[in-house]
Amino acid sequence: MSRPTGAPSALASTPSLAVGLAAMAATVVLWAGFALSIRGIGASDLTALDTAFLRFLTPLIVLAPWIPRALRRVRRERKGVLAALCVGAGLPYFLIAAWGGSLTSAALVGIVIPGTVPLFVTVLAFGLWRTRARPAQLGALVLIVLGVAVTVVAATSPDRVAGVAVLLCAGLVWSVYTLALRETVLDPVSAAIVLCGPSALLSGAPILLGLVPSSLPRGAALGDVLTFIVVQGIGVGVLAALCYAIAIRGLGGPVAATLGALSPVLTLLLAVPLFGEPVTVATTVTLLLVLTGVVAFNLLAARPAPPSPPSPPDLPRTPAAGRRPELEPSC
Template sequence: MERTRGLAAMAVTVVVWAGFALSIRGIGASSLTTMDAALIRFTVPVLLLAPWIPRTLRRLRAERSAVVAGLCVGAGLPYFLVASFGGSLTSAALVGLVIPGTVPVFVALLAYKIWGLKIGRPQAVALAAILAGVALAGRQPAGAGTLVLLLAGLIWAVYTLSLRVTVLDPIGTVLVLCLPSACLTAVLIMTGSVPSHLAAGAARPADVVLYLVVQGVGVGVLAALCYPIAIRCLGSRAAASLGALSPVVTAVAAVPLLGEPFTGAGAFALVVGGVVAFNLLAGGTAQHAPDPGPTQRGPALAAHRGLRP
Protein backbone atom coordinates (compact mmCIF):
# COMPACT_ATOMS: atom_id res chain seq x y z
CA MET A 1 0.00 0.00 0.00
CA GLU A 2 2.76 2.45 0.92
CA ARG A 3 4.67 1.63 -2.26
CA THR A 4 1.55 2.16 -4.38
CA ARG A 5 0.91 5.47 -2.67
CA GLY A 6 4.49 6.54 -3.24
CA LEU A 7 4.46 5.57 -6.91
CA ALA A 8 1.19 7.45 -7.43
CA ALA A 9 2.60 10.56 -5.75
CA MET A 10 5.77 10.29 -7.83
CA ALA A 11 3.75 9.91 -11.04
CA VAL A 12 1.86 13.12 -10.25
CA THR A 13 5.14 14.88 -9.46
CA VAL A 14 6.81 13.83 -12.72
CA VAL A 15 3.79 14.96 -14.75
CA VAL A 16 3.75 18.31 -12.96
CA TRP A 17 7.49 18.82 -13.50
CA ALA A 18 6.99 18.09 -17.20
CA GLY A 19 4.05 20.49 -17.23
CA PHE A 20 6.28 23.19 -15.78
CA ALA A 21 8.76 22.88 -18.65
CA LEU A 22 6.03 22.73 -21.29
CA SER A 23 4.15 25.72 -19.91
CA ILE A 24 7.33 27.79 -19.54
CA ARG A 25 8.10 27.15 -23.20
CA GLY A 26 4.47 27.83 -24.16
CA ILE A 27 4.21 31.32 -22.63
CA GLY A 28 5.30 32.99 -25.87
CA ALA A 29 2.58 31.21 -27.85
CA SER A 30 -0.13 32.08 -25.33
CA SER A 31 -2.04 35.31 -24.76
CA LEU A 32 -0.23 35.82 -21.44
CA THR A 33 2.93 37.76 -20.77
CA THR A 34 5.69 36.28 -18.64
CA MET A 35 4.60 38.44 -15.70
CA ASP A 36 0.99 37.29 -16.13
CA ALA A 37 2.17 33.69 -15.86
CA ALA A 38 4.28 34.62 -12.82
CA LEU A 39 1.28 36.27 -11.14
CA ILE A 40 -0.77 33.11 -11.61
CA ARG A 41 2.11 30.86 -10.53
CA PHE A 42 2.64 32.60 -7.19
CA THR A 43 -0.81 33.96 -6.32
CA VAL A 44 -2.79 30.73 -6.62
CA PRO A 45 -0.76 28.83 -3.96
CA VAL A 46 -1.05 31.79 -1.57
CA LEU A 47 -4.83 31.82 -1.96
CA LEU A 48 -5.18 28.05 -1.61
CA LEU A 49 -2.88 27.84 1.41
CA ALA A 50 -3.98 31.09 3.09
CA PRO A 51 -5.26 29.34 6.26
CA TRP A 52 -1.68 28.27 7.00
CA ILE A 53 -0.21 31.80 6.77
CA PRO A 54 -0.45 32.61 10.53
CA ARG A 55 1.28 29.34 11.48
CA THR A 56 3.99 29.95 8.87
CA LEU A 57 4.63 33.47 10.16
CA ARG A 58 5.08 32.14 13.69
CA ARG A 59 7.53 29.50 12.56
CA LEU A 60 9.33 32.03 10.37
CA ARG A 61 10.63 33.78 13.49
CA ALA A 62 13.00 30.85 14.03
CA GLU A 63 14.27 30.88 10.44
CA ARG A 64 17.54 32.47 9.36
CA SER A 65 17.37 35.36 6.91
CA ALA A 66 19.88 33.74 4.55
CA VAL A 67 17.68 30.65 4.26
CA VAL A 68 14.58 32.77 3.60
CA ALA A 69 16.48 34.65 0.88
CA GLY A 70 17.61 31.35 -0.65
CA LEU A 71 14.04 30.09 -0.79
CA CYS A 72 12.61 33.30 -2.25
CA VAL A 73 15.29 33.79 -4.89
CA GLY A 74 15.89 30.13 -5.66
CA ALA A 75 12.28 29.25 -6.49
CA GLY A 76 10.53 32.62 -6.51
CA LEU A 77 10.20 35.35 -9.13
CA PRO A 78 13.94 35.61 -10.00
CA TYR A 79 14.10 31.88 -10.83
CA PHE A 80 10.82 32.00 -12.75
CA LEU A 81 11.99 34.91 -14.93
CA VAL A 82 15.36 33.30 -15.72
CA ALA A 83 13.73 29.94 -16.54
CA SER A 84 11.12 31.66 -18.70
CA PHE A 85 13.77 33.60 -20.61
CA GLY A 86 15.75 30.41 -21.18
CA GLY A 87 12.59 28.66 -22.35
CA SER A 88 11.88 31.42 -24.86
CA LEU A 89 15.31 30.85 -26.41
CA THR A 90 15.29 27.06 -26.50
CA SER A 91 12.76 24.23 -26.40
CA ALA A 92 10.58 22.58 -23.78
CA ALA A 93 12.78 19.48 -23.97
CA LEU A 94 15.86 21.49 -23.05
CA VAL A 95 14.04 23.29 -20.21
CA GLY A 96 13.04 19.91 -18.81
CA LEU A 97 16.51 18.47 -19.34
CA VAL A 98 19.01 21.18 -18.42
CA ILE A 99 17.46 22.73 -15.31
CA PRO A 100 16.71 19.60 -13.25
CA GLY A 101 19.62 17.73 -14.82
CA THR A 102 22.25 20.23 -13.68
CA VAL A 103 20.88 20.77 -10.16
CA PRO A 104 22.90 17.81 -8.74
CA VAL A 105 26.06 19.31 -10.26
CA PHE A 106 25.51 22.74 -8.75
CA VAL A 107 24.36 21.32 -5.41
CA ALA A 108 27.54 19.23 -5.16
CA LEU A 109 29.75 22.21 -6.04
CA LEU A 110 27.96 24.58 -3.66
CA ALA A 111 28.02 22.01 -0.84
CA TYR A 112 31.76 21.60 -1.38
CA LYS A 113 32.26 25.38 -1.32
CA ILE A 114 30.01 26.04 1.69
CA TRP A 115 30.50 22.96 3.86
CA GLY A 116 33.63 21.40 2.40
CA LEU A 117 31.76 18.19 1.54
CA LYS A 118 33.79 16.07 -0.86
CA ILE A 119 32.49 14.40 -3.99
CA GLY A 120 33.21 10.69 -4.27
CA ARG A 121 34.82 9.38 -7.43
CA PRO A 122 31.75 7.39 -8.60
CA GLN A 123 29.56 10.45 -8.13
CA ALA A 124 32.11 12.61 -9.92
CA VAL A 125 31.81 10.30 -12.94
CA ALA A 126 28.02 10.65 -12.82
CA LEU A 127 28.28 14.44 -12.65
CA ALA A 128 30.72 14.41 -15.57
CA ALA A 129 28.16 12.46 -17.61
CA ILE A 130 25.55 15.13 -16.84
CA LEU A 131 27.89 17.91 -17.95
CA ALA A 132 28.77 16.00 -21.12
CA GLY A 133 25.08 15.65 -21.92
CA VAL A 134 24.44 19.36 -21.36
CA ALA A 135 27.44 20.25 -23.52
CA LEU A 136 26.08 17.99 -26.26
CA ALA A 137 22.65 19.61 -26.01
CA GLY A 138 24.23 23.07 -26.05
CA ARG A 139 25.71 22.44 -29.47
CA GLN A 140 22.27 23.03 -30.96
CA PRO A 141 21.42 26.46 -32.46
CA ALA A 142 19.90 27.55 -29.14
CA GLY A 143 23.23 27.34 -27.32
CA ALA A 144 22.78 30.76 -25.70
CA GLY A 145 19.48 29.60 -24.28
CA THR A 146 21.21 26.58 -22.77
CA LEU A 147 23.52 28.94 -20.87
CA VAL A 148 20.49 30.77 -19.47
CA LEU A 149 18.98 27.45 -18.40
CA LEU A 150 22.27 26.60 -16.68
CA LEU A 151 21.88 29.80 -14.67
CA ALA A 152 18.35 28.70 -13.77
CA GLY A 153 19.75 25.35 -12.62
CA LEU A 154 22.26 27.16 -10.41
CA ILE A 155 19.52 29.31 -8.87
CA TRP A 156 17.40 26.21 -8.23
CA ALA A 157 20.38 24.55 -6.55
CA VAL A 158 20.44 27.44 -4.05
CA TYR A 159 16.78 26.69 -3.35
CA THR A 160 17.54 23.00 -2.91
CA LEU A 161 20.25 23.68 -0.34
CA SER A 162 17.99 26.12 1.47
CA LEU A 163 15.29 23.45 1.66
CA ARG A 164 17.70 21.08 3.36
CA VAL A 165 18.28 23.39 6.31
CA THR A 166 14.98 25.21 6.69
CA VAL A 167 12.81 24.89 9.79
CA LEU A 168 9.69 25.26 7.64
CA ASP A 169 7.43 22.41 6.55
CA PRO A 170 6.41 22.01 2.86
CA ILE A 171 3.35 24.26 3.15
CA GLY A 172 5.33 26.93 4.97
CA THR A 173 8.04 26.80 2.34
CA VAL A 174 5.51 27.27 -0.46
CA LEU A 175 4.00 30.29 1.29
CA VAL A 176 7.35 31.89 2.09
CA LEU A 177 8.57 31.76 -1.52
CA CYS A 178 5.20 32.54 -3.14
CA LEU A 179 3.92 35.42 -1.01
CA PRO A 180 6.75 37.92 -1.69
CA SER A 181 6.86 36.95 -5.37
CA ALA A 182 3.09 37.33 -5.75
CA CYS A 183 3.13 40.76 -4.07
CA LEU A 184 6.09 42.01 -6.12
CA THR A 185 4.58 40.76 -9.38
CA ALA A 186 1.22 42.36 -8.56
CA VAL A 187 2.85 45.72 -7.75
CA LEU A 188 4.87 45.69 -10.99
CA ILE A 189 1.73 44.93 -13.02
CA MET A 190 -0.51 47.44 -11.23
CA THR A 191 2.03 50.26 -11.62
CA GLY A 192 2.45 49.53 -15.32
CA SER A 193 6.14 48.74 -14.89
CA VAL A 194 5.75 45.50 -16.85
CA PRO A 195 3.36 44.53 -19.67
CA SER A 196 0.29 42.54 -18.67
CA HIS A 197 -2.44 41.18 -20.92
CA LEU A 198 -4.37 40.13 -17.83
CA ALA A 199 -4.58 43.72 -16.60
CA ALA A 200 -5.55 44.89 -20.09
CA GLY A 201 -8.26 42.25 -20.36
CA ALA A 202 -6.63 40.79 -23.46
CA ALA A 203 -5.80 37.34 -22.09
CA ARG A 204 -7.77 34.39 -23.44
CA PRO A 205 -9.80 32.61 -20.73
CA ALA A 206 -8.53 29.22 -21.92
CA ASP A 207 -4.92 30.30 -21.39
CA VAL A 208 -5.69 31.66 -17.94
CA VAL A 209 -7.38 28.40 -16.90
CA LEU A 210 -4.50 26.33 -18.31
CA TYR A 211 -1.86 28.24 -16.33
CA LEU A 212 -4.06 28.25 -13.23
CA VAL A 213 -4.11 24.46 -13.35
CA VAL A 214 -0.53 23.76 -14.48
CA GLN A 215 1.48 26.51 -12.81
CA GLY A 216 -0.74 27.62 -9.93
CA VAL A 217 -2.20 24.35 -8.66
CA GLY A 218 0.22 21.85 -10.21
CA VAL A 219 3.65 23.41 -9.76
CA GLY A 220 2.69 25.65 -6.85
CA VAL A 221 0.88 23.11 -4.66
CA LEU A 222 0.71 19.52 -5.95
CA ALA A 223 4.42 18.99 -6.66
CA ALA A 224 5.41 20.59 -3.35
CA LEU A 225 3.16 18.17 -1.45
CA CYS A 226 3.35 14.99 -3.56
CA TYR A 227 7.14 14.77 -3.77
CA PRO A 228 7.61 14.61 0.02
CA ILE A 229 4.97 11.85 0.12
CA ALA A 230 6.86 9.93 -2.57
CA ILE A 231 10.11 10.25 -0.64
CA ARG A 232 8.47 9.07 2.57
CA CYS A 233 6.98 5.99 0.89
CA LEU A 234 9.75 5.07 -1.57
CA GLY A 235 12.89 6.55 -0.04
CA SER A 236 14.83 9.59 -1.23
CA ARG A 237 17.10 7.75 -3.70
CA ALA A 238 14.28 5.89 -5.44
CA ALA A 239 12.13 9.01 -5.67
CA ALA A 240 14.97 11.15 -7.00
CA SER A 241 15.86 8.49 -9.56
CA LEU A 242 12.27 8.19 -10.75
CA GLY A 243 12.19 11.98 -10.98
CA ALA A 244 14.82 11.72 -13.71
CA LEU A 245 12.01 10.51 -15.98
CA SER A 246 10.57 14.04 -16.15
CA PRO A 247 12.88 15.20 -19.00
CA VAL A 248 11.80 12.20 -21.06
CA VAL A 249 8.11 12.89 -20.39
CA THR A 250 8.67 16.54 -21.30
CA ALA A 251 10.42 15.74 -24.57
CA VAL A 252 7.80 13.19 -25.63
CA ALA A 253 4.87 15.46 -24.72
CA ALA A 254 6.44 18.43 -26.55
CA VAL A 255 6.12 16.61 -29.87
CA PRO A 256 2.29 16.66 -30.10
CA LEU A 257 1.64 19.64 -27.81
CA LEU A 258 4.21 22.13 -29.13
CA GLY A 259 5.23 20.55 -32.42
CA GLU A 260 8.85 20.22 -31.29
CA PRO A 261 10.78 17.31 -32.84
CA PHE A 262 12.51 14.93 -30.46
CA THR A 263 16.26 15.38 -30.98
CA GLY A 264 19.40 14.95 -28.94
CA ALA A 265 18.78 11.40 -27.73
CA GLY A 266 22.46 11.10 -26.78
CA ALA A 267 22.29 14.19 -24.58
CA PHE A 268 19.17 12.87 -22.87
CA ALA A 269 20.79 9.51 -22.22
CA LEU A 270 23.85 11.11 -20.65
CA VAL A 271 21.95 13.57 -18.45
CA VAL A 272 19.20 11.21 -17.31
CA GLY A 273 21.67 8.37 -16.77
CA GLY A 274 23.98 10.68 -14.84
CA VAL A 275 21.18 11.91 -12.59
CA VAL A 276 20.01 8.37 -11.84
CA ALA A 277 23.55 7.18 -11.14
CA PHE A 278 24.29 10.19 -8.94
CA ASN A 279 21.22 9.52 -6.77
CA LEU A 280 21.82 5.78 -6.53
CA LEU A 281 25.45 6.37 -5.55
CA ALA A 282 24.61 8.98 -2.91
CA GLY A 283 25.80 8.21 0.55
CA GLY A 284 27.23 10.83 2.84
CA THR A 285 28.89 12.83 0.09
CA ALA A 286 28.21 16.23 -1.35
CA GLN A 287 24.61 15.41 -2.02
CA HIS A 288 23.80 15.80 1.65
CA ALA A 289 24.13 18.97 3.64
CA PRO A 290 25.21 18.75 7.30
CA ASP A 291 22.40 18.09 9.76
CA PRO A 292 21.49 21.52 11.19
CA GLY A 293 20.67 20.02 14.58
CA PRO A 294 17.44 19.75 16.55
CA THR A 295 16.98 23.50 16.91
CA GLN A 296 17.21 24.15 13.19
CA ARG A 297 15.97 20.90 11.63
CA GLY A 298 12.73 21.39 9.68
CA PRO A 299 9.87 18.88 10.02
CA ALA A 300 10.21 17.95 6.37
CA LEU A 301 13.98 18.23 5.92
CA ALA A 302 14.43 14.80 4.40
CA ALA A 303 11.26 15.14 2.36
CA HIS A 304 12.56 18.28 0.69
CA ARG A 305 15.81 16.79 -0.61
CA GLY A 306 16.01 17.02 -4.37
CA LEU A 307 12.72 18.94 -4.77
CA ARG A 308 12.41 20.43 -8.23
CA PRO A 309 10.25 22.91 -10.18
Protein backbone atom coordinates in the same frame (compact mmCIF):
# COMPACT_ATOMS: atom_id res chain seq x y z
CA MET B 1 -14.57 25.90 11.11
CA SER B 2 -11.43 25.61 13.20
CA ARG B 3 -8.15 26.90 11.83
CA PRO B 4 -5.70 24.22 10.61
CA THR B 5 -2.84 23.83 13.03
CA GLY B 6 -0.70 21.20 11.32
CA ALA B 7 0.45 19.98 7.95
CA PRO B 8 -2.04 18.21 5.70
CA SER B 9 -2.92 14.77 7.00
CA ALA B 10 -1.18 13.09 4.05
CA LEU B 11 2.14 14.12 5.58
CA ALA B 12 1.27 13.12 9.13
CA SER B 13 2.30 9.46 8.81
CA THR B 14 4.54 7.31 6.64
CA PRO B 15 2.67 6.52 3.40
CA SER B 16 2.49 3.01 1.96
CA LEU B 17 4.59 1.96 -1.02
CA ALA B 18 1.60 2.28 -3.35
CA VAL B 19 0.83 5.79 -2.11
CA GLY B 20 4.50 6.75 -2.46
CA LEU B 21 4.61 5.50 -6.05
CA ALA B 22 1.36 7.27 -6.92
CA ALA B 23 2.65 10.50 -5.41
CA MET B 24 5.90 10.16 -7.35
CA ALA B 25 4.02 9.54 -10.61
CA ALA B 26 1.97 12.67 -10.01
CA THR B 27 5.16 14.60 -9.25
CA VAL B 28 6.77 13.52 -12.54
CA VAL B 29 3.68 14.66 -14.47
CA LEU B 30 3.60 18.00 -12.63
CA TRP B 31 7.31 18.63 -13.20
CA ALA B 32 6.83 17.91 -16.90
CA GLY B 33 3.89 20.33 -16.84
CA PHE B 34 6.19 23.03 -15.52
CA ALA B 35 8.63 22.66 -18.41
CA LEU B 36 5.86 22.49 -21.00
CA SER B 37 4.00 25.51 -19.61
CA ILE B 38 7.23 27.54 -19.43
CA ARG B 39 7.73 26.87 -23.13
CA GLY B 40 4.08 27.68 -23.76
CA ILE B 41 4.29 31.24 -22.45
CA GLY B 42 5.35 32.50 -25.86
CA ALA B 43 2.33 30.91 -27.50
CA SER B 44 -0.12 32.54 -25.07
CA ASP B 45 -1.48 36.08 -24.62
CA LEU B 46 0.36 36.39 -21.31
CA THR B 47 3.78 37.83 -20.56
CA ALA B 48 6.32 36.08 -18.37
CA LEU B 49 5.46 38.43 -15.51
CA ASP B 50 1.74 37.71 -15.96
CA THR B 51 2.32 33.98 -15.63
CA ALA B 52 4.63 34.54 -12.67
CA PHE B 53 1.89 36.50 -10.91
CA LEU B 54 -0.61 33.68 -11.49
CA ARG B 55 1.99 31.10 -10.45
CA PHE B 56 2.69 32.67 -7.06
CA LEU B 57 -0.68 34.21 -6.19
CA THR B 58 -2.64 30.99 -6.66
CA PRO B 59 -0.81 28.98 -3.95
CA LEU B 60 -1.34 31.84 -1.48
CA ILE B 61 -5.09 31.66 -2.11
CA VAL B 62 -5.22 27.85 -1.95
CA LEU B 63 -3.05 27.67 1.17
CA ALA B 64 -4.58 30.74 2.87
CA PRO B 65 -5.76 28.77 5.96
CA TRP B 66 -2.14 27.86 6.72
CA ILE B 67 -0.69 31.38 6.32
CA PRO B 68 -0.93 32.29 10.05
CA ARG B 69 0.96 29.13 10.98
CA ALA B 70 3.62 29.81 8.34
CA LEU B 71 4.11 33.35 9.68
CA ARG B 72 4.64 31.98 13.19
CA ARG B 73 7.18 29.45 11.99
CA VAL B 74 9.07 31.83 9.76
CA ARG B 75 10.22 33.76 12.83
CA ARG B 76 12.38 30.78 13.77
CA GLU B 77 14.06 30.54 10.37
CA ARG B 78 17.41 32.09 9.47
CA LYS B 79 17.31 35.07 7.11
CA GLY B 80 19.83 33.50 4.73
CA VAL B 81 17.71 30.36 4.34
CA LEU B 82 14.58 32.45 3.73
CA ALA B 83 16.38 34.45 1.06
CA ALA B 84 17.63 31.26 -0.61
CA LEU B 85 14.09 29.82 -0.67
CA CYS B 86 12.60 32.99 -2.17
CA VAL B 87 15.32 33.40 -4.81
CA GLY B 88 15.88 29.73 -5.62
CA ALA B 89 12.24 28.86 -6.36
CA GLY B 90 10.59 32.28 -6.46
CA LEU B 91 10.31 35.04 -9.03
CA PRO B 92 14.03 35.19 -10.03
CA TYR B 93 14.08 31.47 -10.81
CA PHE B 94 10.78 31.61 -12.70
CA LEU B 95 11.83 34.51 -14.93
CA ILE B 96 15.22 32.97 -15.70
CA ALA B 97 13.58 29.64 -16.61
CA ALA B 98 11.00 31.44 -18.76
CA TRP B 99 13.76 33.34 -20.57
CA GLY B 100 15.69 30.14 -21.23
CA GLY B 101 12.54 28.40 -22.44
CA SER B 102 11.82 31.19 -24.92
CA LEU B 103 15.25 30.66 -26.49
CA THR B 104 15.32 26.85 -26.57
CA SER B 105 12.65 24.16 -26.27
CA ALA B 106 10.41 22.48 -23.73
CA ALA B 107 12.60 19.38 -23.93
CA LEU B 108 15.72 21.31 -22.95
CA VAL B 109 13.88 23.10 -20.12
CA GLY B 110 12.93 19.67 -18.78
CA ILE B 111 16.41 18.23 -19.25
CA VAL B 112 18.90 20.98 -18.43
CA ILE B 113 17.36 22.57 -15.34
CA PRO B 114 16.67 19.48 -13.21
CA GLY B 115 19.50 17.51 -14.83
CA THR B 116 22.21 19.93 -13.75
CA VAL B 117 20.99 20.27 -10.15
CA PRO B 118 23.24 17.44 -8.85
CA LEU B 119 26.24 19.13 -10.49
CA PHE B 120 25.55 22.56 -9.01
CA VAL B 121 24.54 21.18 -5.61
CA THR B 122 27.85 19.33 -5.44
CA VAL B 123 29.82 22.48 -6.32
CA LEU B 124 27.86 24.68 -3.90
CA ALA B 125 28.05 22.16 -1.07
CA PHE B 126 31.81 21.94 -1.46
CA GLY B 127 32.18 25.71 -1.59
CA LEU B 128 29.96 26.30 1.45
CA TRP B 129 30.73 23.34 3.69
CA ARG B 130 33.64 21.53 2.02
CA THR B 131 31.30 18.56 1.56
CA ARG B 132 32.73 16.18 -1.02
CA ALA B 133 30.86 13.86 -3.35
CA ARG B 134 31.99 10.26 -3.53
CA PRO B 135 34.60 9.61 -6.22
CA ALA B 136 32.17 7.40 -8.15
CA GLN B 137 29.62 10.22 -8.16
CA LEU B 138 32.08 12.49 -9.94
CA GLY B 139 31.90 10.17 -12.94
CA ALA B 140 28.12 10.61 -12.97
CA LEU B 141 28.56 14.37 -12.95
CA VAL B 142 30.89 14.09 -15.97
CA LEU B 143 28.05 12.44 -17.90
CA ILE B 144 25.79 15.39 -17.08
CA VAL B 145 28.42 17.85 -18.31
CA LEU B 146 28.89 15.86 -21.51
CA GLY B 147 25.14 15.83 -22.10
CA VAL B 148 24.92 19.61 -21.88
CA ALA B 149 28.01 19.93 -24.09
CA VAL B 150 26.34 17.86 -26.81
CA THR B 151 23.45 20.32 -26.95
CA VAL B 152 25.79 23.30 -27.13
CA VAL B 153 27.92 21.77 -29.90
CA ALA B 154 24.83 20.79 -31.90
CA ALA B 155 23.15 24.19 -31.49
CA THR B 156 22.10 25.69 -34.81
CA SER B 157 21.96 29.34 -33.70
CA PRO B 158 23.59 31.69 -31.17
CA ASP B 159 20.18 32.16 -29.51
CA ARG B 160 19.99 28.46 -28.71
CA VAL B 161 23.47 28.50 -27.17
CA ALA B 162 22.46 31.54 -25.13
CA GLY B 163 19.28 29.74 -24.13
CA VAL B 164 21.22 26.75 -22.83
CA ALA B 165 23.42 29.12 -20.83
CA VAL B 166 20.31 30.74 -19.33
CA LEU B 167 18.87 27.32 -18.45
CA LEU B 168 22.14 26.48 -16.72
CA CYS B 169 21.71 29.64 -14.66
CA ALA B 170 18.20 28.46 -13.80
CA GLY B 171 19.63 25.11 -12.70
CA LEU B 172 22.14 26.91 -10.51
CA VAL B 173 19.43 29.03 -8.90
CA TRP B 174 17.23 25.95 -8.33
CA SER B 175 20.23 24.28 -6.65
CA VAL B 176 20.29 27.12 -4.13
CA TYR B 177 16.66 26.28 -3.35
CA THR B 178 17.52 22.58 -3.05
CA LEU B 179 20.19 23.30 -0.46
CA ALA B 180 17.86 25.70 1.35
CA LEU B 181 15.24 22.95 1.63
CA ARG B 182 17.82 20.77 3.38
CA GLU B 183 18.56 23.54 5.87
CA THR B 184 15.11 24.97 6.55
CA VAL B 185 13.02 24.21 9.62
CA LEU B 186 9.85 24.94 7.64
CA ASP B 187 7.49 22.21 6.46
CA PRO B 188 6.62 22.03 2.72
CA VAL B 189 3.40 24.03 3.09
CA SER B 190 5.04 26.82 5.06
CA ALA B 191 7.99 26.91 2.66
CA ALA B 192 5.61 27.26 -0.30
CA ILE B 193 3.79 30.13 1.38
CA VAL B 194 7.02 31.89 2.34
CA LEU B 195 8.48 31.82 -1.17
CA CYS B 196 5.20 32.68 -2.92
CA GLY B 197 4.42 35.77 -0.82
CA PRO B 198 7.30 38.04 -1.92
CA SER B 199 7.18 36.69 -5.47
CA ALA B 200 3.46 37.42 -5.84
CA LEU B 201 4.03 40.95 -4.54
CA LEU B 202 7.04 41.65 -6.75
CA SER B 203 5.33 40.32 -9.88
CA GLY B 204 1.89 41.76 -9.17
CA ALA B 205 2.81 45.30 -8.13
CA PRO B 206 4.32 46.38 -11.51
CA ILE B 207 1.31 44.89 -13.31
CA LEU B 208 -1.30 46.55 -11.10
CA LEU B 209 0.54 49.91 -11.27
CA GLY B 210 0.82 49.74 -15.06
CA LEU B 211 4.61 49.87 -15.02
CA VAL B 212 5.10 46.89 -17.37
CA PRO B 213 3.25 45.53 -20.39
CA SER B 214 0.59 43.07 -19.26
CA SER B 215 -2.40 41.28 -20.73
CA LEU B 216 -4.15 40.68 -17.41
CA PRO B 217 -5.66 44.18 -16.92
CA ARG B 218 -6.84 44.21 -20.55
CA GLY B 219 -8.60 40.88 -20.21
CA ALA B 220 -6.30 38.09 -21.34
CA ALA B 221 -7.72 34.97 -22.95
CA LEU B 222 -9.56 33.04 -20.25
CA GLY B 223 -8.18 29.73 -21.50
CA ASP B 224 -4.59 30.91 -21.09
CA VAL B 225 -5.25 32.29 -17.61
CA LEU B 226 -6.95 29.10 -16.44
CA THR B 227 -4.21 26.93 -17.93
CA PHE B 228 -1.46 28.69 -16.01
CA ILE B 229 -3.52 28.84 -12.82
CA VAL B 230 -4.08 25.08 -12.94
CA VAL B 231 -0.68 23.95 -14.21
CA GLN B 232 1.64 26.48 -12.58
CA GLY B 233 -0.34 27.77 -9.61
CA ILE B 234 -2.09 24.65 -8.35
CA GLY B 235 0.00 21.94 -10.01
CA VAL B 236 3.56 23.23 -9.55
CA GLY B 237 2.93 25.64 -6.69
CA VAL B 238 0.90 23.35 -4.42
CA LEU B 239 0.53 19.75 -5.56
CA ALA B 240 4.12 19.12 -6.75
CA ALA B 241 5.61 20.15 -3.40
CA LEU B 242 3.14 18.06 -1.40
CA CYS B 243 3.31 15.03 -3.71
CA TYR B 244 7.11 15.00 -3.69
CA ALA B 245 7.16 15.25 0.10
CA ILE B 246 4.78 12.28 0.29
CA ALA B 247 6.89 10.34 -2.23
CA ILE B 248 10.06 10.93 -0.22
CA ARG B 249 8.35 9.70 2.95
CA GLY B 250 6.98 6.60 1.21
CA LEU B 251 9.92 5.69 -1.03
CA GLY B 252 12.94 7.37 0.51
CA GLY B 253 14.89 10.31 -0.88
CA PRO B 254 17.24 8.41 -3.25
CA VAL B 255 14.46 6.36 -4.85
CA ALA B 256 12.19 9.38 -5.23
CA ALA B 257 15.00 11.44 -6.74
CA THR B 258 15.86 8.64 -9.17
CA LEU B 259 12.26 8.22 -10.33
CA GLY B 260 12.03 11.98 -10.69
CA ALA B 261 14.57 11.70 -13.48
CA LEU B 262 11.75 10.34 -15.67
CA SER B 263 10.25 13.83 -15.89
CA PRO B 264 12.51 14.95 -18.80
CA VAL B 265 11.50 11.84 -20.76
CA LEU B 266 7.82 12.69 -20.37
CA THR B 267 8.51 16.33 -21.26
CA LEU B 268 10.31 15.31 -24.45
CA LEU B 269 7.47 13.00 -25.52
CA LEU B 270 4.71 15.53 -24.82
CA ALA B 271 6.54 18.41 -26.50
CA VAL B 272 6.21 16.65 -29.85
CA PRO B 273 2.40 16.81 -30.15
CA LEU B 274 1.96 20.02 -28.12
CA PHE B 275 4.59 22.23 -29.77
CA GLY B 276 5.71 20.24 -32.79
CA GLU B 277 9.25 20.00 -31.40
CA PRO B 278 11.35 17.46 -33.31
CA VAL B 279 13.12 14.71 -31.41
CA THR B 280 16.63 15.32 -32.74
CA VAL B 281 19.65 13.11 -32.34
CA ALA B 282 21.38 15.76 -30.24
CA THR B 283 18.42 16.10 -27.88
CA THR B 284 18.14 12.33 -27.53
CA VAL B 285 21.86 11.94 -26.76
CA THR B 286 21.66 14.82 -24.28
CA LEU B 287 18.68 13.21 -22.57
CA LEU B 288 20.39 9.80 -22.31
CA LEU B 289 23.64 11.23 -20.95
CA VAL B 290 22.00 13.57 -18.44
CA LEU B 291 19.43 10.97 -17.36
CA THR B 292 22.12 8.34 -16.85
CA GLY B 293 24.23 10.81 -14.88
CA VAL B 294 21.35 11.85 -12.60
CA VAL B 295 20.24 8.28 -11.92
CA ALA B 296 23.80 7.11 -11.26
CA PHE B 297 24.48 10.08 -8.97
CA ASN B 298 21.39 9.36 -6.86
CA LEU B 299 21.90 5.60 -6.73
CA LEU B 300 25.52 6.01 -5.69
CA ALA B 301 24.46 8.46 -3.00
CA ALA B 302 22.04 5.84 -1.66
CA ARG B 303 24.76 3.22 -1.18
CA PRO B 304 26.11 2.85 2.36
CA ALA B 305 29.40 4.60 2.95
CA PRO B 306 32.42 2.30 3.33
CA PRO B 307 33.39 1.62 6.94
CA SER B 308 35.93 4.00 8.43
CA PRO B 309 39.36 2.55 9.18
CA PRO B 310 40.04 2.06 12.91
CA SER B 311 42.05 4.75 14.65
CA PRO B 312 45.64 3.88 15.55
CA PRO B 313 45.93 2.59 19.13
CA ASP B 314 48.08 5.52 20.24
CA LEU B 315 45.62 8.18 19.03
CA PRO B 316 42.33 9.06 20.72
CA ARG B 317 39.25 8.13 18.69
CA THR B 318 37.03 11.07 17.80
CA PRO B 319 33.51 10.93 16.34
CA ALA B 320 34.70 12.49 13.09
CA ALA B 321 37.90 10.48 12.73
CA GLY B 322 38.30 9.18 9.20
CA ARG B 323 34.81 10.27 8.17
CA ARG B 324 33.60 12.76 5.61
CA PRO B 325 30.10 14.15 5.23
CA GLU B 326 28.34 12.81 2.16
CA LEU B 327 26.09 14.70 -0.18
CA GLU B 328 22.42 13.82 -0.07
CA PRO B 329 20.75 12.79 -3.31
CA SER B 330 19.30 15.58 -5.39
CA CYS B 331 16.38 15.69 -7.74
